[in-house]
Amino acid sequence: MRYLSIQTSKKISKIGLGTWQFGSREWGYGQAYAGSEARAIVRRAIDLGVTLFDTAEVYGFGRSERILGQALGEDLESIFLATKILPVWPISPVVQQRAVASANRLGARMLDLYQVHAPNPAVRDGTIMRGMRALQRTGLVDEVGVSNYSLRRWRAAEAALGSRVLSNQVQYSLARRSPEADLIPYAREQGRLVIAYSPLAQGLLSGKYHQDNRPANRVRANNPLFLPENLERASGLLAKLREVADAHSATPAQIALAWAIHDQAVVAIPGASNVAQIESNAAAADIELTDDEHGALSAAADRFQPVTGPAARTQIMRQRLQRR
Numbered sequence: 285m286r287y288l289s290i291q292t293s294k295k296i297s298k299i300g301l302g303t304w305q306f307g308s309r310e311w312g313y314g315q316a317y318a319g320s321e322a323r324a325i326v327r328r329a330i331d332l333g334v335t336l337f338d339t340a341e342v343y344g345f346g347r348s349e350r351i352l353g354q355a356l357g358e359d360l361e362s363i364f365l366a367t368k369i370l371p372v373w374p375i376s377p378v379v380q381q382r383a384v385a386s387a388n389r390l391g392a393r394m395l396d397l398y399q400v401h402a403p404n405p406a407v408r409d410g411t412i413m414r415g416m417r418a419l420q421r422t423g424l425v426d427e428v429g430v431s432n433y434s435l436r437r438w439r440a441a442e443a444a445l446g447s448r449v450l451s452n453q454v455q456y457s458l459a460r461r462s463p464e465a466d467l468i469p470y471a472r473e474q475g476r477l478v479i480a481y482s483p484l485a486q487g488l489l490s491g492k493y494h495q496d497n498r499p500a501n502r503v504r505a506n507n508p509l510f511l512p513e514n515l516e517r518a519s520g521l522l523a524k525l526r527e528v529a530d531a532h533s534a535t536p537a538q539i540a541l542a543w544a545i546h547d548q549a550v551v552a553i554p555g556a557s558n559v560a561q562i563e564s565n566a567a568a569a570d571i572e573l574t575d576d577e578h579g580a581l582s583a584a585a586d587r588f589q590p591v592t593g594p595a596a597r598t599q600i601m602r603q604r605l606q607r608r
């Protein structure tokens with residue numbers, strides 16, 4: 285495993301574990317997964333040197349935090365624990381009460397990273413950051429982070445907090461490269477961090493899905509990347525991933541992760557549906573892509589132009605009606 289060089293109280297692994305899947309109906313992994321596989325994934329992640337664990341109060345309506353906390357047990361003290369608040373009513377007393385509730389579900393004395401899950405469109409960050417400052421003062425929260433923030437708003441959040449907002453958790457993968465324009469350069473220059481979510485494009489970049497093998501769960505039924513037309517359009521990118529994977533005796537998923545964490549300021553938090561996947565994902569931290577390989581993958585990603593926007597939404601709606 286490799287770790288970040290940024291100064292934090294606990295070390296942060298380049299590959300972490302995302303836990304939206306834990307206890308969330310929309311992923312459809314079922315009871316056996318929530319009851320035992322999720323715990324086995326966490327325990328194996330710790331064995332492999334993963335220190336970054338990401339959850340949120342909203343995942344499974346608190347179930348993800350509970351499952352993660354129970355699986356971590358005493359290791360809570362040594363790993364870098366990240367959770368998120370959905371800022372529906374972001375006044376300071378509510379922010380503080382929600383942090384306490386998350387910490388209780390996790391069984392944690394402290395949240396290493398407390399992130400605003402998404403910007404509130406109606407309320408500026410001065411309001412929520414008052415609550416974050418209070419939480420840092422009492423010691424319940426160490427670092428503050430944001431998620432799904434533009435650069436402008438990330439900087440505004442820092443100004444409102446009056447100190448660093450360590451990280452911005454955003455969607456980043458070979459299928460979604462917009463953070464390269466400004467967020468990643470900012471993080472690199474300022475000693476901040478981009479946490480890449482959906483770094484495997486929810487499994488698309490593993491190469492196992494195609495027109496005749498499409499994932500069935502609700503999350504991916506609503507993700508335009510899994511429309512038959514987009515699976516077809518992704519074939520060139522997947523072929524390049526396979527080619528680079530062969531050269532490293534690795535899998536396309538591992539190469540997709542190695543590409544995502546290539547920049548020093550980026551870490552990735554893939555989810556996992558079984559123990560073999562966390563083993564594969566953790567090992568990806570040690571794959572070093574050459575500049576040529578990185579460039580060739582980026583060029584293949586440029587050529588992947590999925591159907592998006594209203595056209596994609598229409599196709600998703602049509603499929604939903606056909607399934608009835």
Ligand SMILES: NC(=O)c1ccc[n+]([C@@H]2O[C@H](COP(=O)([O-])OP(=O)(O)OC[C@H]3O[C@@H](n4cnc5c(N)ncnc54)[C@H](OP(=O)(O)O)[C@@H]3O)[C@@H](O)[C@H]2O)c1
Pocket residue numbers: 301302303304305338339401431432453454480481482483484485486487488490499537538553554555556557560561562564565
């Ligand atoms: N801040 C936000 O707004 C936000 C939004 C989304 C996610 N997140 C966070 O980011 C985490 C990861 O994102 P995500 O779950 O959306 O997408 P992801 O990590 O790109 O995809 C996860 C899925 O890919 C498949 N997979 C994982 N490892 C694999 C491997 N080695 N080989 C083949 N397939 C593999 C698994 O699905 P199958 O085995 O079923 O194919 C797994 O459930 C979440 O758990 C959550 O913590 C945050």
